[in-house]
Structure formats: C-alpha cells, structure tokens
Amino acid sequence: MKNLYLIAYLDLKESMRAKWFLVYSLVFGGLIALFFIAGVTESQVMGFSGLSRLLLMYIQITIVILPIFILITTVRSISGDRDNHILEYMLSFPISLKQYYWGKIIGRFVTVYMPVFFAMVIAIVYGASIGASIPWGIFFLYTGLLFSLSSAFLGIAFFISSFVKSSEVALGVAFFVWIFLLAFIDIALISLMMQQRFNEELIIMIALANPMEIFRVAAISLFDPELTVMGPVAFYILDSMSQMTFVMLSIGYPLALGLVFAYGGFSIFKKKDLV
Amino acid sequence: MIKIENLTKKFAQNISLDSVSCEFKKNDYIALMGANGAGKTTLIRSILGYYHPDEGQVLIDGRDPIKERIEVLKNISFVPQLPPPIKLSIGELMDYVVTSSGVDKELIKHYSNEMKLDINANMNKSFFKLSGGMKQKLLISISLAKKSGIIIYDEPTANLDPKARDDFYRLLKQNEEDKVLLFVTHRLEEVEELVNRQIYMDLGKVVSDERV
Numbered sequence: 001m002k003n004l005y006l007i008a009y010l011d012l013k014e015s016m017r018a019k020w021f022l023v024y025s026l027v028f029g030g031l032i033a034l035f036f037i038a039g040v041t042e043s044q045v046m047g048f049s050g051l052s053r054l055l056l057m058y059i060q061i062t063i064v065i066l067p068i069f070i071l072i073t074t075v076r077s078i079s080g081d082r083d084n085h086i087l088e089y090m091l092s093f094p095i096s097l098k099q100y101y102w103g104k105i106i107g108r109f110v111t112v113y114m115p116v117f118f119a120m121v122i123a124i125v126y127g128a129s130i131g132a133s134i135p136w137g138i139f140f141l142y143t144g145l146l147f148s149l150s151s152a153f154l155g156i157a158f159f160i161s162s163f164v165k166s167s168e169v170a171l172g173v174a175f176f177v178w179i180f181l182l183a184f185i186d187i188a189l190i191s192l193m194m195q196q197r198f199n200e201e202l203i204i205m206i207a208l209a210n211p212m213e214i215f216r217v218a219a220i221s222l223f224d225p226e227l228t229v230m231g232p233v234a235f236y237i238l239d240s241m242s243q244m245t246f247v248m249l250s251i252g253y254p255l256a257l258g259l260v261f262a263y264g265g266f267s268i269f270k271k272k273d274l275v
Numbered sequence: 276m277i278k279i280e281n282l283t284k285k286f287a288q289n290i291s292l293d294s295v296s297c298e299f300k301k302n303d304y305i306a307l308m309g310a311n312g313a314g315k316t317t318l319i320r321s322i323l324g325y326y327h328p329d330e331g332q333v334l335i336d337g338r339d340p341i342k343e344r345i346e347v348l349k350n351i352s353f354v355p356q357l358p359p360p361i362k363l364s365i366g367e368l369m370d371y372v373v374t375s376s377g378v379d380k381e382l383i384k385h386y387s388n389e390m391k392l393d394i395n396a397n398m399n400k401s402f403f404k405l406s407g408g409m410k411q412k413l414l415i416s417i418s419l420a421k422k423s424g425i426i427i428y429d430e431p432t433a434n435l436d437p438k439a440r441d442d443f444y445r446l447l448k449q450n451e452e453d454k455v456l457l458f459v460t461h462r463l464e465e466v467e468e469l470v471n472r473q474i475y476m477d478l479g480k481v482v483s484d485e486r487v
Contacts, residue, residue: 010371014367017362088355090359092348092352093348094346094375095375271327273325
C-alpha cells in the first residue's frame with residue numbers, strides 16, 4: 001500500500017506544480033469570483049436567487065468545461081510517460097503495475113476534483129460572510145455529482161491513455177469523446193426522435209446513458225423536482241423512478257462507469273507491452 | 276542469473292529479436308554491441324519485463340520478469356541512455372527510490388558525492404531542469420546505491436565529461452564483484468577494461484559472443 005500512496009502523492013505534487021493545474025484552478029476559482037463580482041447572487045431568474053442561483057450557473061458551466069479539462073490533462077498521463085521514456089525508468093523499480101496505475105488515478109483524481117470542490121466551498125464561505133442563506137442540499141448534491149462526473153471522465157481518460165501509444169493521438173481521441181458526449185449524441189438522438197424510428201423511451205434511455213446528460217438532468221432536478229423545464233421527457237423519467245432514486249442513480253451510475261473504464265484501462269495496461 | 280531462451284519479439288511485421296538465446300552469470304561483465312535496430316534495447320527491455328515475448332522466455336534467477344516483476348526488479352538497477360524528463364524534484368525522486376526499493380538515502384548521497392554531484396544543494400530542483408551530466412550522475416548514483424545483483428547500463432557515459440567517466444569506472448570497479456554488469460554501447464574502447472564478455476547483435480540475432 002505504501003507504494004500506491006507514494007505514486008498518488010508524487011503524482012499529486014507533480015500535477016500541482018504544473019501550469020495546467022494553475023490554469024485549471026484559476027478557471028474554477030475565477031468563475032466563482034466572477035459570479036460574485038457580477039452580482040449573480042443578487043439576481044433572480046426563474047425564482048432562483050442568492051447562492052442557489054450562483055451554484056446553478058456554476059454547475060451549468062462546469063458540465064461543459066470539467067469533462068474536457070479532465071480529459072486533456074489526464075489522457076496523457078500514461079501515454080505521455082510512455083512517450084518520453086519516463087515509464088521506462090520509473091517502472092524499472094519494484095513497483096507493481098497495479099500500484100502504479102491506481103496510484104496515478106488516485107493522485108490525478110484529487111488533483112482534478114480539489115479545485116472544483118474548493119471553488120464551491122469558497123462560494124459557500126463567502127456567501128455566508130455576506131449573509132446569504134446557504135443551500136446545503138444543493139451544495140451536497142453538487143459535491144456528489146461533481147465527484148461522480150470527475151470519476152467518469154477520469155476513468156475514460158485513463159482508459160484512452162492505456163491503449164494509445166502517442167500522446168497526440170490520445171488528445172485527439174479525448175477531444176472526440178468530449179464533443180461526442182456533449183453534442184453529437186444529442187443531435188443524433190434528436191434526429192432519430194424526429195424521424196420516429198425508435199421508441200421514445202429507448203431514446204431517452206440512450207440519452208441518459210451519457211454521463212454528461214444524466215448530470216445535467218440531475219442538476220436541474222434539485223431546483224425543479226418535477227423537471228417541468230424538460231417538458232414531456234420528465235414523465236418518462238419520473239414515472240419510472242422517484243426523484244430521489246434518480247438523483248442516486250445520477251451519482252452512482254457515472255461513478256460505476258468511471259470505475260469500469262478505469263479497470264478496463266488497467267487490464268489493457270498490464271497485458272500490453274509497457275513501453 | 277539471467278537466462279534467455281529462444282526469445283522472439285515482433286513489432287507488427289518487424290522481427291526485433293529472432294530466437295535469441297544466451298545466459299549471463301555472476302561476474303559476467305558484458306558489452307552488448309550492434310548497429311541501430313540490432314535488438315539491443317529490445318533485449319534489455321525484455322529482461323526488465325516490459326515486453327511480452329512472442330516466443331521463448333526470459334528468466335531472472337528462475338523468475339519471470341513479467342509475472343514476478345517486483346521480486347525480479349528488486350535485484351536489477353537500470354540506467355537509460357537518455358535521462359527521462361521526470362518532473363519530480365531530486366528529493367521526491369529519491370523518496371520514490373527509497374520507498375519502492377528500500378535503498379539507503381545516505382548511500383545515494385555518498386555515490387553522488389563520489390560522482391562530484393552536490394545533491395544537497397539541488398534537493399528541491401526539478402530533475403528535468405538539471406544538466407544532462409548531472410541527471411546521468413544521479414541515475415548512476417541511484418543504480419549503485421540500490422546494490423543490485425544485475426546492473427544494466429544503456430550508453431551510461433553519453434552525457435558525462437572525461438573526469439566524470441573516470442569516476443564512474445572507478446566506482447563500478449569497486450562494486451562489480453558477484454554481479455552481472457550489462458553495458459549497451461557503441462564504443463567498446465570505453466568499457467573494454469571493465470568487460471570480460473563481448474556480444475554483438477545484428478538484425479535481432481546474437482552473431483558473436485566472446486569471452487575476453
């Protein structure tokens with residue numbers, strides 16, 4: 001276990017010194033600062049105001065930028081080390097492949113999750129200091145949602161990193177995955193729905209299999225438990241499960257997906273030539 | 276200590292190692308030579324357990340370096356031709372070596388001093404920001420401090436000045452007893468005095484294996 005923690009700790013320290021981490025932290029911290037400066041907490045849209053409104057905006061932006069940030073910064077983790085011969089040297093020491101791989105994942109998870117989480121903590125602390133009421137329910141839900149979304153994309157990134165030989169190709173694949181989940185899959189499903197080729201329930205199920213989509217819907221569900229803004233689609237979701245079950249699913253499913261991808265990546269990593 | 280039997284490794288259609296067989300025993304100090312693409316690096320990487328062979332096997336003290344990598348690598352020191360751009364500081368890299376391999380930190384410092392590398396003054400410096408020679412000196416110091424039975428050097432003196440090379444050869448002479456020393460080199464004259472066996476490879480085969 002000491003080797004696992006050692007790898008995680010060293011990866012965390014290495015990442016925190018990297019320029020991408022600085023930019024990454026500034027983006028999420030800056031977003032919160034910008035919202036306060038812009039007076040988002042004072043505004044009221046669709047009945048949401050104060051910190052709830054701020055967190056709603058934060059989560060809407062996070063859904064777009066967090067996956068791509070995680071993908072591009074993590075996807076080169078193993079393929080980059082392989083590319084520049086770091087893996088060749090570091091693995092010449094008696095460290096098991098399991099410790100190396102999972103240690104890297106743990107280290108990288110802390111690195112990507114910490115700034116997103118602390119940005120929300122800063123919002124809560126600052127909000128409390130100016131007398132705003134704290135929406136604890138929303139805060140804890142978003143903490144859980146961001147945790148599971150980070151896990152999903154970290155798992156996908158490590159999966160890509162384990163089989164791609166060059167870090168350039170890894171970046172290309174990561175970008176494709178992001179744009180596919182962000183837009184292409186929706187466009188394709190909308191077109192299938194319009195053509196009425198498939199049952200609507202099937203299309204909605206496919207849409208919700210997308211971790212970004214389930215995150216988006218779960219984020220809305222806390223403000224709008226009936227999901228009225230989604231129109232008739234809400235019936236399909238809430239008829240088959242309660243809002244609480246849906247929220248649990250939206251946290252559990254991306255988490256499980258991330259673990260499956262991460263484990264798949266590990267299987268490839270240990271079966272393939274290492275360098 | 277190292278037994279290689281009918282080892283074949285292919286990359287797509289290219290045969291990098293073609294049924295290579297050889298054995299390295301204690302007190303074998305080997306210069307492994309050959310043109311680029313002869314299969315030297317592939318052979319070394321197979322010994323380190325990085326490649327899955329297409330045919331044949333490598334055994335280190337009777338152990339498979341892929342299936343029993345931890346036990347095998349406890350007894351191997353390796354220095355690559357070009358020091359990799361590791362982003363860790365020297366202190367962190369030393370922690371990695373100490374924790375993973377049980378190496379005595381003071382011993383790394385001792386060999387660094389012998390190699391004229393002031394490690395204490397550079398402890399917080401990133402490894403990749405050191406000069407090529409300093410990196411190589413540190414990796415050599417780590418390899419010696421690990422006290423392994425098998426030491427593999429891939430062109431270890433490429434970045435060293437003549438004085439540092441002399442220090443390196445002197446330290447090796449002091450530490451070579453009961454070990455397998457494997458040098459990959461293009462310049463035999465540099466290691467001629469250290470080695471007692473010369474192996475030439477070409478097109479993935481061992482074409483000559485002489486004791487000197």
